[in-house]
Amino acid sequence: MDLDRILQKATQQNKVRIAIASAEDFEVLEAVSLSIERNLASFILFGARDKIQHIMKIHFSNLIDHDEVKIKHTESLADAANQAVLSVKNGHAQVLMKGNIPTSMILKAVLNKENGLRSGKALSHVAAFQIPSFNRLLFITDPAMNIEPDLEQKVQIINNAVQIARATGVEVPKVAALAAVEVINPDMQATLDAAALTQMNRRGQISNCIVDGPLALDIAISVDAAEHKRISSDVAGAADILLVPNLETGNVFYKSLIYFAKAKVGAVLAGAKAPIVLTSRADSAESKLYSLALAICSVNNKEMERK
């Protein structure tokens, strides 16, 4: 599976509606335009109607009066965030996407106790990387939300990533709990948590996946490295999901793949009642499409599992 195939898969699934909080932005509307061209999704655009229409007129005439693109005027950024979240909560849309507003503002609306999208579970970021010279998609979690997750949060971070990976077609993802070493070292919390997560998986407390750790990155992804170190593990050399022990590790890993390994990425924030797409201005239009595709696959997978 690669990101283009996930994009194709998303296009073939039930049409999903995406609520965008603050769409009055060239790059956001570019992603909408590309999605509409590919028949990927429908949209509700929350934001300043005049500005949205103005950008459409100049750059994206295919969106004007399009059946699958509704504009809902809002008076402020906070209003756009709240209304977009509410539209997802009420079932008018199935995916929330951050437009031209700060992440903190959309998260505030998402986490609102009354009108937000809390599910009782931890929110976590799941990034799917397609790396040149590597033969499969790698899901990395959590490179963006949880600073120093404890064991319970790590369980939820794994569950969130497993749901996304399964939605893309990896039936029983292999999860490597990363650390700097493969042995348990009481001075390294990452190794203790990894051991606990491995046993929780064996005892059925984490399901739909195979967890093993602690594993260093090379052992998790390279068959040669795993054989060389003679590590006995169902995950070594074959990991689909890489659980990083803390935010810095995930963040540096993520950026290293983008800048030095020239990887492509799609990502969603999982764990809320609906998947959330939090792409930033620096992301390419292609990357935004991949993120939307992941979110769409996730929605369809959840509906299928509910039936």
Next chain:
Amino acid sequence: MDLDRILQKATQQNKVRIAIASAEDFEVLEAVSLSIERNLASFILFGARDKIQHIMKIHFSNLIDHDEVKIKHTESLADAANQAVLSVKNGHAQVLMKGNIPTSMILKAVLNKENGLRSGKALSHVAAFQIPSFNRLLFITDPAMNIEPDLEQKVQIINNAVQIARATGVEVPKVAALAAVEVINPDMQATLDAAALTQMNRRGQISNCIVDGPLALDIAISVDAAEHKRISSDVAGAADILLVPNLETGNVFYKSLIYFAKAKVGAVLAGAKAPIVLTSRADSAESKLYSLALAICSVNNKEMERK
């Protein structure tokens, strides 16, 4: 500067003698043989004389009875470690190299209070990466020794890396104290430490370099990303040394560069009375040469600064 130029530079400097703890190993002697071919260094090989000579006879006849290659017979691995360390302590050799023994064993000899190589400073690992598609050498520290360094240890880790970078010709290295964000966040120790390190540098408590942080990886190494985020910093987009906040970040970063970005690397353990080369079996012969070259440059640079 790239790793091949460092290798060339090392060859042109004063000849350095390298003590190898436990040299009875094909891959260790391969590195010795390549070094001798390049006239890079002299060697004292500690280990089982018979085995060393046997491997030489079959594979590396250029080393037999070579003026610059002495064999000192030792009876055990621990003995090889202790004697190699002692030869450096006594000035018979200027660099220590791990041969076919566990890292823990050589470190035990290095850290021995009476006969070791302690300098009172923290030991730290400094890795020099040459990344395809990137225009300069990047020094990453510490990906291998210090689990969760505190502020004082980070100062020493920076000092150790600055000494190595300067030895390769980077006169005033730019040091990015990495974190996941560029703002100070009291919940993220990495950002607090980075701020403190930046100010310590401004106050002259860390010298011979320019420190700035917190910086995320993209901001540290990409001029575009730095300009895009409008970060005002002398280091942003121009970092030579990347200080990682913890071991897991460094370890995953290191392996990501090797496995996914196809980077070349040379590395030394710095901070003891002499540089220590701790390459592992999985390292290529080329990588071992780069590590020796870094160590040789470091020795010569220290001698020059002493004069």
